Amino acid sequence: MSKNAKRDTPEQEEFRRYCRDWLASNVPAAPNFKPLKNGAEVATQQHLEYYSVWQKSAYDAGLVGCDYPVEYGGGGRTHCQSIANQEMLRAKTPILPGAIGLGMAAPTIFFHGSESLKQRLLPKLLSGEELWCQGFSEPGAGSDLASVQTFAERRGDKWVINGHKVWTSTAQFATWMILLARTDKSDKYNGLTYFVVPIKSELGKSVTVRPLIKITGETGFNEELFDDLEIDDAFRLDDVGKGWQVAMTTLAHERGAGPLTTPMSGGQGLAEDKDSKPKSERSEFPLIKLAQHCVRNGEPAIDDPVIRDKVMNMLIRQVGIKQNRRLRRVPGLADSQRLTLQDKLLGTEYLQDSAALALEIEGPAGTLSNFDSAAPDNGMWPLAYLSSFGGTIAAGTSEIQRNILGERILGLDKSK
């Protein structure tokens, strides 16, 4: 029995056993492409088909959306999603393509949507039959999210939307978008209203979705233009002018700090632990091996005392982050909120700085991309470094994270 299982309620215990039984014979075969690590990476029709079949099958079995009420397509259970997540990760399942719907749209609709919206939207969201994307950021509204200018004008029981959203993952596949729009130009925070918008049915008409190429050369990122898109007032969440508060529900769940647990699966393609022992620090921390293999100026990089010092410093950061997550759960020894709010900043900056150090270790070989067969570590590090900026910019930049820490934990005046 795993350590997690020891603390299960009777319902959780029974459900865990059920998940394990089902997963024993229902994890799909590996795809014929490199498995993706999260739903935002879904970029091709082939990806979409493979992962949508998996989400539907996990949903039909009751492993996705199990904590949502039955009338909204859920499983009607209590605190069972975390059990399903643990078991899916343990079984090394494929990722869920509907991550934005599951992690952001679903809890927002659940807490702020009308009864009929919940019944209409949640079942196909949970099953993955309809994908969602997030229409928050705009060319002029990044960190200062409340400055969005996309305007929704009321005409009777309809709204007419004009504007421009940007940096949107998976919009090219999405049926729906959660949209933060301005309904009153005179009041920054209270002039916002939150909608769910059918974009796929309006494509080529009042909605245009254009792909953006990321810094890595990859697609998957989009911008959307709205030109007199007309939607029904029934697609509004909560009251007119309450958009900011509704958006906070979305962002809290995006950070994993909301009351509902997001369905998550993954782990497909990770190396099997042969002896089921915990992974050694060395395999979790690839820079030592890299520094032993790379030659700088004729000597192994690890023999350069400056490189060695930097590698040890990075190892100390990596272990520190792990211990920080452990400390967070010890009451009386640590302030859990103070540690939790650091997590995004710590993790994303570590990925960035360790990738930069890998490039330094590689020296001239660090110039080689993943398309050059001579590249060390299959050329993963230049790409890892470039990708890392997604982490330090998205979902609240590192600068915004530092503001949050200074303001919420140290009580400093707000920088807005």
Add this chain to the structure above:
Amino acid sequence: MTATSKTIQQPKDFGFDADALALKDVAEKFFQDNLPTQKLHALVAHDSNLEHGTVSRWDADLWQQIVDLGWLMVSVPERVGGMGMSAVAVATLVEQAGRAALPGPLVPTLNVSYILGACGTDNADAALSLICEGSTFSYAACNKSGSWEHDTSDLVIEGGKLTGEVHFVQDAQKVDYFLVNAKLVNDNQGVDTTLVAVPANAEGLSIMPNAIIDLTRDQARLQFDQTPIENQQIVSAPGKALEALRLATPALLVTISADICGAAEWQLQTTAEYARTRKQFDRNIGFFQAVKHPLADFMIAIDLARSHLYNAACAIDFEPEKAEQFARMAKAAASDAAAFGSKKSVQLHGGIGFTWECFVHIYMKRQLHSQTLLGDASHQRAKLAELILSQS
């Protein structure tokens, strides 16, 4: 503290149990009540003449209360009358003392109790009993260049007499005994690193105080001139002193790291308080990101250092084969956090931070001193690399 071949899992909560929580709470309240910063300032900073850096400034009455609370024997094994508390409990106690910048030989005595515990001889147990009775100790091992290794002492015991100089001895004017690291010259077996307990008033011992920057400690060079050593003063088993020191090293690194983490939290809270109230350009300065972001970074550095601290402390009790690795990480993380935070604590106080009357310099000086004890951050990383690369 013997290493076993079987990998033991650390408890998720670092072994931080009800006893540890109670000790932490009592210590926190004790220092708030008995050593507020105003009192500390009056105690150690009434005199700004650096020529007087040789003076040992402390409150002997306050120290007696600490002795009476039993805090010198928290890490002494129960079999010799100590409290035998977990390393994580000891770490949280020292953190609170560090937060108050306590002047007094708490860390030195705790460290000696760990070394004596690792010696495991009757003579070592007798010395531990002295600690239980309230006696204080400081470990003396550094050569003139301040080496952080355990086998570089210049002291020699020959024919029952101890001779030579030992440097950078902590709180030398305050302690009752020294635990001295010396080379014992045998009749025919050459030299053997040996640990001996020597009273501070021993014959032939001169304590020569250093003029130091840290106002909350004293430090000295000890001169031994034919100091007589009896057999019962030898606390290490023959040929086993270095092994005992190696076993105790993680605990020594943990106590000093705990002191640093506690002092750093004081620096963070004090500087944040200033940033919440000091107005420039019509705003509290904490509004400005040039002030806010370094404070957030300091908080993160402290919390990483504390996470390492408890991980290392827990390893001492539950995963001894990993304890040195984790303790070196902890000391590196704590030292770097202190260096960054000390700098910011003075800088962000602006003009007042540059004056003697502002309290931040007391902590900055204590941290500068602590950062070098038992090896600074880059030394710890060099030792960590040796440990890790030797396993490959």
